[in-house]
Amino acid sequence: MSNLPVPAPRVNSETQPFWDGTAEGRLVLPHCDRCAFVIWYPRSFCPECGSTEVTWKDASGFGTIYSFSITRKGQGEYRNATPYVLAYVELDEGPRVLTNLVEDDPDALEVGQRVRVVFHDTGQGTALYRFARG
Amino acid sequence: MSIRGRAAIVGAFEHPLRDIPHLTLPQVHREVAAGALADAGLAFSDVDAYFCAGDAPGFGALSMAEYLGLKPRILDSTETGGSSYLFHVGHAAALIAAGKCSVALITLAGKPRTGGAAPGGSGGFSAAPEGGFENPWGITVPNAYALAARRHMYEFGTTSAQLAEIKVAASLHAQHNPNAFLRDVVTVQEVLDSPMVADPLHRLDCCVITDGGGAVVVANPEIARSLGGGHRAAWVLGHGETMKSTNNGRIDLTHTGARWSGPAAFAEAGVTPADIRYASIYDSFTITVLQTIEDLGFCAKGEGGRFVSDGGLVAPFGRLPFNTDGGGLCNNHPGNRGGMTKIIEAVRQLRGEAHPAVQVPDCSLALAHGTGGNLGTRTGAATLILGQEDA
Numbered sequence: 001m002s003n004l005p006v007p008a009p010r011v012n013s014e015t016q017p018f019w020d021g022t023a024e025g026r027l028v029l030p031h032c033d034r035c036a037f038v039i040w041y042p043r044s045f046c047p048e049c050g051s052t053e054v055t056w057k058d059a060s061g062f063g064t065i066y067s068f069s070i071t072r073k074g075q076g077e078y079r080n081a082t083p084y085v086l087a088y089v090e091l092d093e094g095p096r097v098l099t100n101l102v103e104d105d106p107d108a109l110e111v112g113q114r115v116r117v118v119f120h121d122t123g124q125g126t127a128l129y130r131f132a133r134g
Numbered sequence: 135m136s137i138r139g140r141a142a143i144v145g146a147f148e149h150p151l152r153d154i155p156h157l158t159l160p161q162v163h164r165e166v167a168a169g170a171l172a173d174a175g176l177a178f179s180d181v182d183a184y185f186c187a188g189d190a191p192g193f194g195a196l197s198m199a200e201y202l203g204l205k206p207r208i209l210d211s212t213e214t215g216g217s218s219y220l221f222h223v224g225h226a227a228a229l230i231a232a233g234k235c236s237v238a239l240i241t242l243a244g245k246p247r248t249g250g251a252a253p254g255g256s257g258g259f260s261a262a263p264e265g266g267f268e269n270p271w272g273i274t275v276p277n278a279y280a281l282a283a284r285r286h287m288y289e290f291g292t293t294s295a296q297l298a299e300i301k302v303a304a305s306l307h308a309q310h311n312p313n314a315f316l317r318d319v320v321t322v323q324e325v326l327d328s329p330m331v332a333d334p335l336h337r338l339d340c341c342v343i344t345d346g347g348g349a350v351v352v353a354n355p356e357i358a359r360s361l362g363g364g365h366r367a368a369w370v371l372g373h374g375e376t377m378k379s380t381n382n383g384r385i386d387l388t389h390t391g392a393r394w395s396g397p398a399a400f401a402e403a404g405v406t407p408a409d410i411r412y413a414s415i416y417d418s419f420t421i422t423v424l425q426t427i428e429d430l431g432f433c434a435k436g437e438g439g440r441f442v443s444d445g446g447l448v449a450p451f452g453r454l455p456f457n458t459d460g461g462g463l464c465n466n467h468p469g470n471r472g473g474m475t476k477i478i479e480a481v482r483q484l485r486g487e488a489h490p491a492v493q494v495p496d497c498s499l500a501l502a503h504g505t506g507g508n509l510g511t512r513t514g515a516a517t518l519i520l521g522q523e524d525a
Contacts, residue, residue: 009266019266040383041267047382067288067387069280070333071272078272086277086332088385095383098511100271111288128270 002102004084004130005077008122017056018042022127025119027061029093030054040095061117063089063131066096070106089115089131102132109133136402139524140231142358142367143223145174145351146481148459148474152315152344152466155248159191160201162243162347167202170349175361176237181351183208183226183235187218189244189469198241208235214377214514215506216416216471218242219350221516223477224373226352236354243347244469264380268511276340276419277332278510283421284334285387289436294334296439297420298325301338301463303447304417308460310489315342316464339420341461346468348478355524368481368500371405372519374398379512390422390505391515392429400431403519405499407431410519412483412494413454414476416505417461423447426503427454430517449492458483458492473504477518484522498522 011019021028030039032046033053045052068087071078078084085101102118103109115131122128147169154162163186171177184199184206192198194211208229212221219240226238259265286292302322308314320338328338358367376398378391400406407430415430417423424438432454433441441453449455459465459479462472480500482488488497499521506514 005272007270009270010260011266014263015266037382041264041380043263067281067285069277069284069335070330071274071277071280072330072332073274073276074272075274076272078274081272084272086271086273086281088281088387096380096385097383098268098271098273111284 002120003081004100004102004120005081006120006122006128007077008124009126009128011126014044015042019126021056022119022129023125025127027059027117027129028056029059029095031057038093038095040097060092063091063115065101065109065111065113065115066090067111068101068109085109087131100130102130135231137227137231137373138371138402138404139355139369141227141352141354142369142524143350143477143481143520144353144358144361144367145170145176146478147173147349148466148478149347149468150313152313152346153247154245154345159243159245160198162245163190163198163241164202166243166347166349167239167241170239170351174351174353176351178203180237181239182206183229183238185210185212185222185226185238185240187211187242188213189242189471208238216418216473217504217506217514217516218471219473219477220502220504220518221375221514223350223352223370223518224375224516227370227373230352230354236357238352239349240352241347241349242468242471242474244471245345246343246470247345273510274332275508276335278508279419279421280332280335282387282425282509286421286425287334289388290439292424292439294326295322296443297339297424298322299442300417300420300423300447301325303445304457304461304463306448307458307492308464310491311460311465314460314465315344335419335421341418341463341467341472343470344466344468346466348468348474350474350477350481366485368484368520369522369524370518371521372399372401372403373517374402375516377512377514387510388425389435390425390429390509391513392426392503392517395515395517396430396503399517399519405519409499410501411497412458412480412500413456414480414500414502415456416472416476416503417457417463418472418505420463422505422509423456426505430501430503450494455492455494458488473506476502476504480520484520
């Protein structure tokens with residue numbers, strides 16, 4: 001279904017809860033305990049109000065395509081993966097996240113289409129969150 | 135306190151070459167520094183402030199200032215990618231206005247074609263806090279700018295043909311620049327027929343990749359008036375700088391940081407977009423130009439496509455003559471950083487030293503804008519208003 005490379009993300013102690021979730025097939029987002037902001041990218045405090053009290057909660061896994069590009073010229077691990085689709089998906093919880101769309105027919109993609117999360121195992125205790133239509 | 139009329143660009147130099155295999159990166163920095171100082175009529179010993187960005191090899195400004203033999207009172211290594219040098223001019227003007235220095239040298243050099251230090255400023259920083267959430271997806275510079283282009287098209291109906299008009303205008307200017315990397319005039323259809331790099335951006339929507347460099351010298355009013363009869367000074371009338379972030383996960387891909395840096399610069403200069411005779415607009419990609427023109431207030435948001443069409447950007451008589459050297463799209467994007475050349479061409483226009491075919495008549499007021507980083511994620515933004523007169 002997908003010939004996308006699955007490079008392991010750089011993980012540190014601050015982002016470990018997020019990436020641990022991906023290994024279990026869960027998209028977990030930090031929510032601010034004080035102002036309820038859904039924080040992205042994941043971090044240990046709320047950049048909106050400054051609170052350091054955050055709670056990790058499961059996301060629905062659904063979202064909408066905010067923008068995308070069918071990339072014909074890749075670099076590094078993606079050099080031989082073209083065409084592939086880089087995108088921003090707006091999660092139903094609010095954040096717009098950079099990701100890939102897993103898609104056999106890129107020409108059928110449109111801004112505004114509904115997508116759901118899929119996970120691709122990196123083999124290193126994490127999984128990459130990507131999105132597919134339907 | 136304002137910097138308006140408190141400092142002037144008195145020297146400017148663009149390296150004439152686009153392939154520089156025979157010089158090291160520090161040597162290119164020195165050549166452009168020497169060129170800008172000679173243009174000003176000043177010596178290295180006159181310099182008491184030095185500015186450089188991430189293209190400079192070594193330990194920020196320390197390595198290069200030592201290499202050049204400077205004894206600066208002020209050092210500034212502000213790094214905001216290709217926009218850095220417009221930040222530097224603003225900082226230099228403020229420091230000069232505060233009496234902290236009198237002659238500031240700003241240098242840029244890069245050798246992406248023939249080796250040397252890899253250019254920075256455009257993502258891929260693995261240790262950055264955002265790195266794990268951006269690097270795994272095959273992000274490049276073009277495909278992330280393409281995200282901005284796609285969203286602008288979706289919201290405002292902007293077309294690829296309208297973006298192509300920007301490249302066409304740049305090529306019409308570049309044909310007159312003997313040093314330009316690309317001198318052939320292109321048509322809208324040729325842009326649309328060029329290979330897709332990252333849909334919807336074609337190869338000819340992208341800037342060139344060149345070796346090169348440039349430098350400018352900023353001086354206090356007394357020195358500016360004493361040099362060359364004072365006729366060649368480009369006075370710094372206004373400066374605005376900021377960043378545009380991913381906004382805590384709510385990025386808006388339809389605008390640049392010019393939305394904020396532009397009004398700050400116009401307010402300081404006490405002028406409006408309608409007063410600007412010539413604009414150097416950062417042109418890493420055609421979409422960068424289109425969004426920036428809207429954000430600076432030359433037209434309403436979403437109207438950029440119409441504004442750039444029908445020769446709107448073509449010198450000398452278009453609605454807004456832009457990038458008369460051919461810009462980054464055709465002339466030069468040294469070290470993958472287009473900010474310095476934006477300043478330099480604005481200085482040429484104010485002096486009346488642009489190529490006669492593209493010189494804007496009575497060019498009394500010019501704007502230069504820089505965008506650094508990646509429009510698909512985070513960018514630095516700096517706007518300068520420059521004038522022939524000091525107020």
